[in-house]
Amino acid sequence: MKTRVLSLCAAMTLLVAPLLVADEIPRTPSGKPDFSGNYDVSSLTPLERDPRFGDRMYLTEEEAEAIADGTAAANARDLEVRESNRGVIAGLSDEGFRGVGGYNLFWLDRGTSAFKVDGKYRTSVITDPPNGRLPARTEAGQARFDTLPPFSYENTGTAWWLDNGDDPYDGPESLTLGNRCVFHQGSTMPVGPRAYNNLKTIVQTDTHVVILIEWMHWARIVRLGAEHIPEDYRSYAGDSVGRWEGDTLVIETRNLLGDWGFHRKGAHVVERLSFQDENNLFYEYTVNDPEFTAPYSGSLPWPRTDDRLYEFACQEGNYSMGNTLRGARYLEQQYDENYER
Numbered sequence: 001m002k003t004r005v006l007s008l009c010a011a012m013t014l015l016v017a018p019l020l021v022a023d024e025i026p027r028t029p030s031g032k033p034d035f036s037g038n039y040d041v042s043s044l045t046p047l048e049r050d051p052r053f054g055d056r057m058y059l060t061e062e063e064a065e066a067i068a069d070g071t072a073a074a075n076a077r078d079l080e081v082r083e084s085n086r087g088v089i090a091g092l093s094d095e096g097f098r099g100v101g102g103y104n105l106f107w108l109d110r111g112t113s114a115f116k117v118d119g120k121y122r123t124s125v126i127t128d129p130p131n132g133r134l135p136a137r138t139e140a141g142q143a144r145f146d147t148l149p150p151f152s153y154e155n156t157g158t159a160w161w162l163d164n165g166d167d168p169y170d171g172p173e174s175l176t177l178g179n180r181c182v183f184h185q186g187s188t189m190p191v192g193p194r195a196y197n198n199l200k201t202i203v204q205t206d207t208h209v210v211i212l213i214e215w216m217h218w219a220r221i222v223r224l225g226a227e228h229i230p231e232d233y234r235s236y237a238g239d240s241v242g243r244w245e246g247d248t249l250v251i252e253t254r255n256l257l258g259d260w261g262f263h264r265k266g267a268h269v270v271e272r273l274s275f276q277d278e279n280n281l282f283y284e285y286t287v288n289d290p291e292f293t294a295p296y297s298g299s300l301p302w303p304r305t306d307d308r309l310y311e312f313a314c315q316e317g318n319y320s321m322g323n324t325l326r327g328a329r330y331l332e333q334q335y336d337e338n339y340e341r
Contacts, residue, residue: 024278025247025275025278026278028204028206030206032204032206032244032247033247033249033274033275034204035202035204035209035249035273035275035281036202036203036204037201037202037304038199038200038201038304038305038306038307038308038309039199039200039201039202039281039302039303039304039305040198040199040200040303040305040307041191041192041193041198041200041283041300041301041302041303042109042110042111042193042194042196042198043110043111043113043114043115043193043300044067044068044071044110044111044112044113044114044193045114045115045121045122045123045124045125045193045300046124046125047124047125047126047134047192047193047298048124048125048126048132048133048134049123049124049126049131049132049133050123050124051131051133053123053124053132054131055130055131055132056123057122057123057124057127057132058120058121058122058123059114059120059121059122059123061121063121064113064114064121067113067114068112068113068114071110071112072112074105075105078104078105079104079105079106107196108195108196109195109196109197109198110193110195110196111193111198115193115300115301116301117282117299117300117301122300124298125192125193125298125299125300126296126297126298127297127298127299128286128295128296128297128298129294129296134292134296135292135293135294135295135296136292136293137291137292137293138290138291138292138293140291141264141289141290141291141292142291144264144291145291149168149174149175149176150176151176151178151179152179153168157331158331158334158335159328159331159332159334159335162332162335169324169325169328171325172321172325175321175324177236179320179321179324180318180321181216181314181318181321182216182236183216183218183236183237184213184215184216184218185236185237187213187214187215187216188213188215188216188218188220188236188237189220189237189238189240189253189269189271190269190271190285190287190298191213191271191283191285191300191302192298192300193300194215196215197214197215197312198214199214199305199307199309200212200213200214200302200309201214201309206224207223207224207225208221208222208223208224209222209224209242209249209251210222212309214309214312215312216312216314217311217312217313217314218237220237220240221240222240222241222242222251223240223241223242224241224242224243224244225242225243226241227241228241228252228254228255229255231254231255233255234255234256234257234265235255235256235257236256236257237253237256238253238254238255238256238257238267238269239253239254239255240252240253241253247274247275248272248273248274249272249273249274250270250271250272251270251271251272251273252268252269252270252271253268253269253270253271254267254268254269264289264290264291266289266290266291267287267288267289267290267291268287268288268289269285269286269287269288270285270286271283271284271285272284272285273302276301279303279304280301280302280303280304281301281302281304282299282300282301282302283299283300283301283302284297284298284299285297285298285299
């Protein structure tokens with residue numbers, strides 16, 4: 001009899017536990033989960049799994065500690081005070097320059113450790129395919145991807161593009177959306193840890209959910225319970241429509257513009273947001289893109305943060321793009337002068 005009572009109590013505990021969790025999460029006046037707040041998704045967990053881990057989804061404690069310690073040591077070395085008379089920055093010379101950029105790790109914020117799911121450190125954001133890596137692109141998909149302009153070109157100190165007919169610096173439209181401070185797909189949708197600018201702010205009503213992406217200050221507006229707009233209307237982040245499945249927000253996105261992005265026009269993304277606990281969200285996604293040979297999925301926690309999301313005034317202070325074009329005009333002038341000689 002005692003065994004039966006204990007078994008019954010255990011069964012009741014299992015049934016009640018989800019209800020307790022559901023009661024503890026923040027809710028809106030209408031009873032829906034209230035995701036409003038700021039979240040920081042920075043993490044040392046990569047998008048794709050290191051091939052040496054094979055199909056292993058989790059790191060050992062020792063492996064995770066080694067990654068965190070190695071990153072901390074690299075950060076400390078990089079930020080060491082250096083002699084003020086150490087000379088020119090490495091890479092800068094009379095012949096050309098291969099990039100100052102973020103010249104030390106002060107400019108980056110990758111996090112301090114891998115993220116945990118179910119108490120274990122993950123080896124990758126991607127969970128499917130089982131090897132934790134992006135599926136191969138189709139032949140047509142790879143051909144299109146190969147035509148996308150790189151984020152930066154090697155600077156040889158000459159107008160090399162005039163020798164082969166390229167036009168990478170003809171005008172602002174020749175540069176990538178990232179260089180133009182317009183849009184950054186990798187941090188916007190689907191969401192994953194990036195080198196920096198990992199904050200997300202959620203603002204929520206009964207009819208809309210807005211996810212403000214720190215990188216490029218992009219606001220994703222999700223219409224709840226709505227229909228998708230016609231396919232003719234496209235944008236960089238597509239058309240996002242949401243619905244509630246219990247306490248999980250399901251967001252479906254289509255109508256991607258895709259001309260310059262990682263994903264093409266026919267891509268369809270499904271995202272799921274739910275409470276992991278009363279302070280942290282859990283984010284899952286699946287991408288169906290006809291340019292890949294198979295769909296792929298990923299997931300990661302969104303830890304709540306007290307940090308504030310400040311304006312990402314990239315375009316307002318984007319002197320780099322103008323100076324890049326000025327530099328290109330100067331090199332082209334030198335090229336013409338040398339050619340005339």
